[in-house]
Each structure stands twice: as structure tokens, then as C-alpha cells.
Amino acid sequence: MKVLLIQPPPRRLVRDDIVVPPLGIAYLAAVLGKRGHRVSIIDAFAEMLNLNSLEERVKTFSPDIVAITGMTPVIDNAYKTANIARRYARHIVMGGPHASVAGDEIFQQCPDIDYAVQGEGEISFPLLVEALERNIDISNISGIITRDFSNPPPPLIDELDSLPFPDRRLLPNDRYRYILSSGKVTTMFTSRGCPYHCVFCDKAVFGSKWRARSAANVLDEIELVSKDYGINSIIFYDDLFTLDKKRVLEICQGIIDRELQIEWKCEGRVNLADKETLTLMKKAGCSMTAYGVESGNQKGLDYLNKGTTVEQIRNAFEMTRNAGIKPMAYFVLGIPVETYEDELKTIDFAREIRPAYAQFSVLSPVPGTKLYDDAVRMGWYKEVEAKNPMDKDVNRPAIINENWDEGKLVRILKEAHRRFYMSPWYIMEKIKEVTSFKDFMRKAVAGFKLFMWYLKSTTSKRQND
Helix, strand or coil, X not given: CEEEEEECCCCCCCCCCEECCCHHHHHHHHHHHHCCCEEEEEECCCCCCCHHHHHHHHHHHCCCEEEEECCHHHHHHHHHHHXXXXXXXXXXXXXXXXXXXXXXXXXXXXXXXXXXXXCCHHHHHHHHHHHHHHCCCCCCCCCEECCCCECCCCCCCCCHHHCCCCCHHHCCHHHCEECCCCCCEEEECCEECCCCCCCCCCCCCCCCCCEECCHHHHHHHHHHHHHHHCCCEEEECCCCCCCCHHHHHHHHHHHHHCCCCCEEEEEECHHHCCHHHHHXXXXXXXXXXXXXXXXXXXXHHHXXXXXXXXXXXXXXXXXXXXXXXEEEEEEEECCCCCCHHHHHHHHHHHHHHCCCEEEEEECCCCCCCHHHHHHHHXXXXXXXXXCCCCCCCCCEEEECCCCCCHHHHHHHHHHHHHHHHCCHHHHHHHHHHCCCHHHHHHXXXXXXXXXXXXXXXXXXXHHHC
């Protein structure tokens, strides 16, 4: 079968600071390729294709099956892609997080879709492809949804080492970039799932069971992308890279022993941070660890079910900086049990712990999460224009209650960026970090974009008042 896998195009054809490979469909391509199918990938987002250009590419490939990955915030573009593909393919399949959350509603949302895949697709999707090729019954394939039936997802894949590496040969690797990384970049999953239960986290695809690849398997992929693709910067996209200390130490020691010259970024958790691990991570090339701080108020952390404390956050950031690794912090604003004044304290807390970078976003109740269910039940759910500089959504889901309205959300988001990024200490820190003219220009452009976003959001607010 000729199978075309598509990452939908952007809404606007403007240069984005973060463009990363669609590993989900690259994994599917690898599995299908091993089974003898002819597979191609169009990463329309990375290639900045408009709908007309995308249509020409689909037409040229003349696929039997088009499979599209879709995320809820940008699902409209996935549906437009399906509409285009409908003219040239016999079968249209939708996968990705939105299909797992929406279930059979996806067919009402987009009549052009024939099938949807729930959960991890590396088992279900190849079985669907081969059933369609042989024109046999598909009703017993786990994870497949049609207009007539909806099968539950298959069991989670425990042996992740059994999966082939994502087929990066089919990707436009030179087009990927990440604002906080230098050099040629890619992403990598070394584990799937997260055992913690934050109320805002969508686990529709990977679930709550943490499953990890072996250190040897991870190291083999790192060596492959380094030597075969010339990649020197890796972003580990695991929900939680640092959960198993022994495995992290094995990966780090393996990078050192194999003399792999890479820099890398990962996601950590403040209650798991320790000096020994961070020290070896630094020696192995870790340049940044990101932590989900979320709030500087314990009542906010408890509401979000983070299972962390303010003191653990302070300790983790101190240890990370002392190890020579840049700590990054994620914060959410608009927590329903916090007031505007509470979240001013969170902004002050961000300045206290001094992350190298801070991402401030409005707390978003997305389908498939406890937060979403509670927001709908309480009548709190509303889509608003309170977006940070990196948001690509048309509107952002938010919680509107007695503590928060849209105006307050916009103001707290602006205030967070102003107090943190425009403070003299932060600007001086970035100036001291400059290592070359190219690095200076990169930081200057990022600062200019942030400043222009701030001015634009301020002007927009005044016009709406």
C-alpha cells in the first residue's frame, strides 16, 4: 500500500521559533516500512506549505491511504488537510491526541474522515492498513473507530525497545529548530506515560503507566542521529525523563563513554532532583532541565494535584544551577483557587528562583483531563484571547470564575512577562551569557519579538476597553 502520513500546515506562513519533528508519524512510518509498505511523510508545518502546495504534493504521491495527525488546539487545520486529501486517496485516517479524546465525534466534526485511531498507533494502524489492503474485516482491530463501531485502544506497549527508531529519512531534518537550542536539532522519546496525576495533563495517548526504553536502546538512537544526521542538539520529549535515577545515570555515562558530542534538554520534576544525577547530566551534555513549577503558592500546587512543595521547587532550582545546568520553569496563570494578588506572588517567586527561562501560560482545561471535566461541570469553561507569545491557538481554553475574567487573565499574563523578562537582572544575565555575535543576535531577536508581543497585547487591550 502507498501510505502518506501528514503533519498539517500552519495557520499562518510565518517563521516559527519552535519547529520539531512529528515523531508520532515517524514511528508509524518506520513500522510500516518494515512491513513492506511504501511510505512518505509530508511535514507541512515544517515546510510551511499552504493548502494549495499541500494539495499538489498529495496529488503527486497518489496515495492509497492518507493518515493525518491532529491535536485539539489546531484540529481545524487537520480537517482542512483531510478535505484536500479526500480527492486523491481511497482512505482517510485521523490519529493523534484529538482522535483519542474525541472518539466517534470526529466523524461529525469532519465528514471526510473514514477511520480514526485511538491510543498508541504502532500496533493498530499497521493492522488497519493491511486489512484495507486485503479488503478484510476491520471490526476486531483494537483502537479503530468508524461511523459504525468504536473499539477501545489496544494495551499500552510495554516493550518500547521492540519499536524501530522513528524514520527520520522521510523528514525535512534541516528545517527543525528550537529557540533554546543551538545547532541541528531533533527530538526523542525515551519513555512514555507519567505516573503523576496533575489535573490539567492529557494522557489520552500515552496513559499514566510510565514505560521506559533501556539505556542501551536510547544510546543507540542518540549515536544514530549524531553520526548519520549530524545532529548535535536533542530535546528529550518525555513527560518525565528523570523518573528512574538508575536509568538516567546509565544514559549519561553511556553518552560519556561513547564520546557522543551532543547537548540536550529534558523534562524533570522538582521532587526528584538530586545533586549526583544533575552533576552527571551536566558532564553528559545536559544544558537545560525544565520543571513544571506551575505556581508559587502551595494552595495552587495542591489544587493542581502536583504533589510538590514550594520548598522542593526552591531546592531543585538551586541544585540545578549549582550543577551548571540552566533550569527552565513552566508556570500556569488563572488557577481558579488563586486570586490576581496570589499570582503576583507567583511572578515574584519566579524572580526569586531565577530560571534561565520561564514560560507563563493561562491554565487550559483541555478535553480528556480532570480539569476540563470540572470546568464544564462548574460552568467555568470559556475560550479567550489570553495567549502568550508562543501560543498558536486561535483562542485558548481558560477558566472563568469569581476570581478570573478574560481581562484579568490578559493582564496577569502581560504582567508576568513584563516583570520577569524586562527586569534589569534578567537582561544583564542574558548579556553576560553571550558567546558570539550570532548568539547576541539570536537573543536580541527573541527579546524584540517578546517586546513587540507586549506592545501588541497592550494596544489590543486598550482598543477593547
